[in-house]
Amino acid sequence: MNQTDSVPSALGLAHRWNRFWYAEGNPLSLGVFRALFAVCLALELPVTRSVSVFAIRGGFHLPYLPFVPLVAPDVYHLIHDLQYPFILLLGIGLLPRIAATVLLVLQGYVFFADQLNFRNHPYLFLLFLLLFAFAPSGKAFSISALARRTLGGLRGVGALAEPVVPLTVQRLMQVQISIVYFYAAIHKLTVQFLGGWVLADVVGGALATGPFGRHLAGLLSPESFQTFNQAAARPGFWVPAAWVTVILEMLLPFALWSPRWRRAAMAFGIPFHVAIGYTMRIEIFSLAMISSYLLFLDPATLPKLWARFGGPPDPPPKRPAKGRKARS
């Protein structure tokens, strides 16, 4: 490639970069995800409180940073109690950026106080909080949006089609979800995982003792239930599930972006996470991942659905001349 060719291609790349990161659209998906994410945070808080006690002084510690101070038990509990009002603020979309920032600091402290506190989905939640601290998520599905709608006398789709906001942070959240899926799949490309060894160990035991096992025990005779448990302890039993897991995790980060494949991706992804939540007792992470699918919807989809079920549509609103309507 010569120098004259490289200039237009660089411009094309910059154009595509800007078109992707600086697209604008309706923030309703982001607003609804914010509310659902707040529910996940509220559900997760008691769990984190009980399993992250390494932020308390005493015993063995493995700090990420040696200068992060450990706290007394009452301060530790205060750090968790303080989060509830800010989770509520985030949920209702009142000062969501401030609420996300405060939650980021409080949860971040507990998380980074000790390496023994590390778990994947609280880390993912921290990343979302970081992004919500910059996101215009309060512009829709929020108290302030409701007030604006009421005071402005708007109704129907017109109330939801405004305002149009930059989708930069929403794009980052989408990319983050894709990265989680992608690396989760790459890590599983091993003979042991695809041969069912890992799932037999991780899921097999949880099946027998978890809600699925109890449900199954009620349906099957004791002999049949024992036969099932014996089969579930064998790696061969889990080979199909292992392949389905890897194939799904490999495809979802790409299919969710595609207007053509998005519905199929969601149709497979939602039951996949429901199954993970039900069999492995990872309910909160599953709920968060399912909720995040809203971010992949075309920004106009939710307002259209809202209009269909919430009232007659208003005329299309005027859009600002600057920027570009998002099509994902």
Added chain:
Amino acid sequence: MTSRRTTNWLIAAFLAFQLLYPIRGLVRAKFDTWGEFTWNMFSQTYECLGRYRLVDRTGAETDLNLRQYFVIPAKVGRTMNRQDLPVLHRFLCEQTALEGRPGQIRARVSCTRNKVETRSLVQENVDICTAPNHAVLSN
């Protein structure tokens, strides 16, 4: 208002970390690090058998129960990798000294990854308090 140039740099930094750091989890085995921040969720099994003995001046041996030092005893296994074991060993040496229990601490730690690959992580029959790298073996 943040300029677009600054925003571009922030986006690039976020993406660079999120895309590049997880590669660390792909190139380093679980024997070497726990693999945080790499999204290696439920991708492998890892089981360790460990025994720590306190040998006093008369040669009498007592088993050290590591779980007593952990607020959540199940988290002991989290430290069983070559990056973190030296920190645990240093802590055990300091703790037994504080408790007025002088002597040598000898350890045996054997971990199995994915049910098939087993390695010893600690040099046996040496004092973890005085051995180089607290008796944790290198690759």
